[in-house]
Amino acid sequence: MRIGELAERTGVSVRALRYYEEQGLLTPERSESGQRHYSDKAVDRVRLIQHFYAAGISSAAILEMLPCVVTGEASPHVLTKLHEHRSSVVRQIEDLRGTLQQLDAVIAGAVRAHESGVPCPPG
Amino acid sequence: MRIGELAERTGVSVRALRYYEEQGLLTPERSESGQRHYSDKAVDRVRLIQHFYAAGISSAAILEMLPCVVTGEASPHVLTKLHEHRSSVVRQIEDLRGTLQQLDAVIAGAVRAHESGVPCPPG
DNA sequence: TAGAAAGCTCACGTTGACGTCAGAGGTAGC
DNA sequence: GCTACCTCTGACGTCAACGTGAGCTTTCTA
Numbered sequence A, B: 001m002r003i004g005e006l007a008e009r010t011g012v013s014v015r016a017l018r019y020y021e022e023q024g025l026l027t028p029e030r031s032e033s034g035q036r037h038y039s040d041k042a043v044d045r046v047r048l049i050q051h052f053y054a055a056g057i058s059s060a061a062i063l064e065m066l067p068c069v070v071t072g073e074a075s076p077h078v079l080t081k082l083h084e085h086r087s088s089v090v091r092q093i094e095d096l097r098g099t100l101q102q103l104d105a106v107i108a109g110a111v112r113a114h115e116s117g118v119p120c121p122p123g
Numbered sequence C: 001t002a003g004a005a006a007g008c009t010c011a012c013g014t015t016g017a018c019g020t021c022a023g024a025g026g027t028a029g030c
Numbered sequence D: 001g002c003t004a005c006c007t008c009t010g011a012c013g014t015c016a017a018c019g020t021g022a023g024c025t026t027t028c029t030a
Helices: A003-010 A014-022 A041-054 A059-071 A076-115 B003-010 B014-022 B041-054 B059-071 B076-115
Strands: none
Touching (some): A003 A014, A003 A041, A041 A059, A041 B076, A076 B041, A076 B059, A076 B076, B003 B014, B003 B041, B014 B041, B041 B059
């Protein structure tokens, strides 16, 4: 498929797909005229990349990990990196749980205030 | 306390504290000479701000929510925003759980490959 | 009372993941 | 073969949360 279709199927912009290629995360075939052509597997790869981005993992780090994501192979160094990222993700989840509690406390307080007729700040 | 002490007690840089003030998130008293003076409560407020930042909530959104965090009051509009952020945080946690599974699968595959003596990509 | 340390206000720099625009060529349906 | 989109390569713009440096004033310490 061409870049527009991949963009549509993944929900990622055309610009982003070209950017992924710049970063070495995606290496499509090229037609005679220079147009990019992607296999179906690219859809999953793009989703994986987005997953990692969402976890705060940088392009460079993703690039480092991608070969072993694809082939199942990893050098000890890459394995160490993988564990580091895992820990980071776990930490993020814990932090977000804390934030959730904060938000819930705020919401509960606000609801109580609303029920007891306390005036509201502008907004 | 002055800005340096607040920075030390919260682990946030002096520059960041001035930035929070620019955004309206922090409004310290000023001495005759113009130096900022913070109360003890500022420590908790800074930590709360950091919590929200970590959850991907922007300065503007935090600013909108802060009054009701402080006073326990909230307009219906702010309450809606709070619920939106809550949903967003929940979604982030779910996404990160997915990422964690991906990482675990990759790590498991890499370990198996390592044990069976498969060659490694450079790195 | 000096001088180091901390604070002040601009104001420009940084980083990452794209957005956007320009100008030119490729492709598909009729 | 025409037309309407699609794609290409630069290359500059954006946005948020600060970093950094300059040049100056205030406060603490010996």
